[in-house]
Amino acid sequence: MTDRSDLELVRLFQQGDESAFNHVVLRYQEKIYWVARRFVNEHDGADDVTQEVFIKAYESLKEFRSESSLYTWLYRITVNIALNVLRRNKVKEFFRIDELFDPEDVESGTPDKLLERQEERTLIEQAIATLPDKQKAVFVLRYYEEMPYEEIAKVLKTSVGGLKANYFHAVKKIEEYLKRAHGTH
Amino acid sequence: MHTEHINYLLPDYVTGRLEPDVQKGVEAHLKNCNECVSEMKNLREVLGKISQDKPYAPSAMYFSALLPQIRQRLDAKHERSFWIHPMFVRIVAPLAVAIFVIVMLSRVPFPAEQQNPLKSIVADVSTDELEQVVLEQSQHQTGGTLLMENELASLPSGKALENHITTIGSQTTVWIDAEVIPSGVVPRAINDLDDSELETLLQQLGERTVL
Ligand SMILES: [Zn+2]
Numbered sequence: 001m002t003d004r005s006d007l008e009l010v011r012l013f014q015q016g017d018e019s020a021f022n023h024v025v026l027r028y029q030e031k032i033y034w035v036a037r038r039f040v041n042e043h044d045g046a047d048d049v050t051q052e053v054f055i056k057a058y059e060s061l062k063e064f065r066s067e068s069s070l071y072t073w074l075y076r077i078t079v080n081i082a083l084n085v086l087r088r089n090k091v092k093e094f095f096r097i098d099e100l101f102d103p104e105d106v107e108s109g110t111p112d113k114l115l116e117r118q119e120e121r122t123l124i125e126q127a128i129a130t131l132p133d134k135q136k137a138v139f140v141l142r143y144y145e146e147m148p149y150e151e152i153a154k155v156l157k158t159s160v161g162g163l164k165a166n167y168f169h170a171v172k173k174i175e176e177y178l179k180r181a182h183g184t185h
Numbered sequence: 186m187h188t189e190h191i192n193y194l195l196p197d198y199v200t201g202r203l204e205p206d207v208q209k210g211v212e213a214h215l216k217n218c219n220e221c222v223s224e225m226k227n228l229r230e231v232l233g234k235i236s237q238d239k240p241y242a243p244s245a246m247y248f249s250a251l252l253p254q255i256r257q258r259l260d261a262k263h264e265r266s267f268w269i270h271p272m273f274v275r276i277v278a279p280l281a282v283a284i285f286v287i288v289m290l291s292r293v294p295f296p297a298e299q300q301n302p303l304k305s306i307v308a309d310v311s312t313d314e315l316e317q318v319v320l321e322q323s324q325h326q327t328g329g330t331l332l333m334e335n336e337l338a339s340l341p342s343g344k345a346l347e348n349h350i351t352t353i354g355s356q357t358t359v360w361i362d363a364e365v366i367p368s369g370v371v372p373r374a375i376n377d378l379d380d381s382e383l384e385t386l387l388q389q390l391g392e393r394t395v396l
């Protein structure tokens with residue numbers, strides 16, 4: 001089944017062939033993981049996003065019409081879920097939910113949590129984290145995924161015009177962040 | 186003669202991703218434009234740094250375990266659990282969101298001179314997402330923020346809910362003034378609030394917490 005095209009797999013799945021879905025996962029899991037990872041910057045979060053993407057895909061694939069490619073469709077789900085996770089993290093950080101709900105957990109510091117905090121983000125990752133949503137998405141898709149602008153436009157459901165500018169401004173913003181960071185040393 | 190600058194093409198130029206004829210155009214422009222040359226050098230430096238940034242990759246084990254994990258979750262999802270019981274989704278979860286927001290608001294003091302950051306943060310988070318946060322938290326905390334199924338029966342309904350919301354876990358009782366809730370809206374319908382109603386609610390809650 002590995003030599004089937006994406007659309008053939010989708011059609012088989014829609015006809016009730018569960019194993020076709022497995023092949024979709026195996027075909028795309030690494031790609032999806034790395035896009036997610038570029039967005040959320042750490043493994044656990046990327047893992048969550050990747051699983052969510054395929055669960056969502058499983059549930060929506062029945063309605064998938066071949067207007068867009070499977071690849072574009074999966075990337076769109078990934079970008080949406082990843083951005084949602086980032087926004088949720090913002091709320092959690094703001095409310096410091098862990099402390100509120102798990103006071104013991106925070107005091108003793110479970111190994112997992114401590115590890116998480118120690119996992120230091122590189123300067124580049126920090127810089128990317130400061131980009132506004134759209135710039136971040138364009139940057140990840142263009143720089144890391146080397147996606148053509150026409151595809152990026154489909155993933156983000158936006159027009160092609162302006163994407164090059166978004167990409168340029170994203171790189172400039174990263175440049176400024178790095179300059180400022182070095183300035184303080 | 187000076188034509189338009191080609192800034193926006195430069196990142197792709199630096200990484201060698203331009204179509205050959207576009208690339209030629211860029212090269213021609215660079216011959217005559219010092220501004221763009223210096224921009225190009227900046228970008229080359231930054232993109233060079235970015236290319237050296239290699240996050241550690243997960244083990245091959247991780248990827249071979251992913252599909253079974255996803256399958257497991259799909260199976261679990263299809264056994265209807267309490268968490269996706271329609272009653273829970275329709276009533277308890279939205280209510281928990283309302284309680285959650287209010288508890289947070291009452292516990293997080295904002296210095297008066299600072300702009301209340303809650304509005305900007307909560308404003309771009311849908312109630313679905315807040316709900317998700319509550320759901321996640323409820324699964325690893327002992328006090329129980331969410332009302333359990335057997336407590337459903339004891340919930341005040343309709344108008345009464347506007348005046349108070351009952352217990353959260355063992356410790357907190359939250360009282361909501363009727364004026365806080367936009368008229369005609371009961372907390373359990375928080376999911377149905379439109380943008381302006383939600384905005385009003387947040388604003389009123391926000392004002393109350395600025396001491
Ligand atoms: Zn120029």
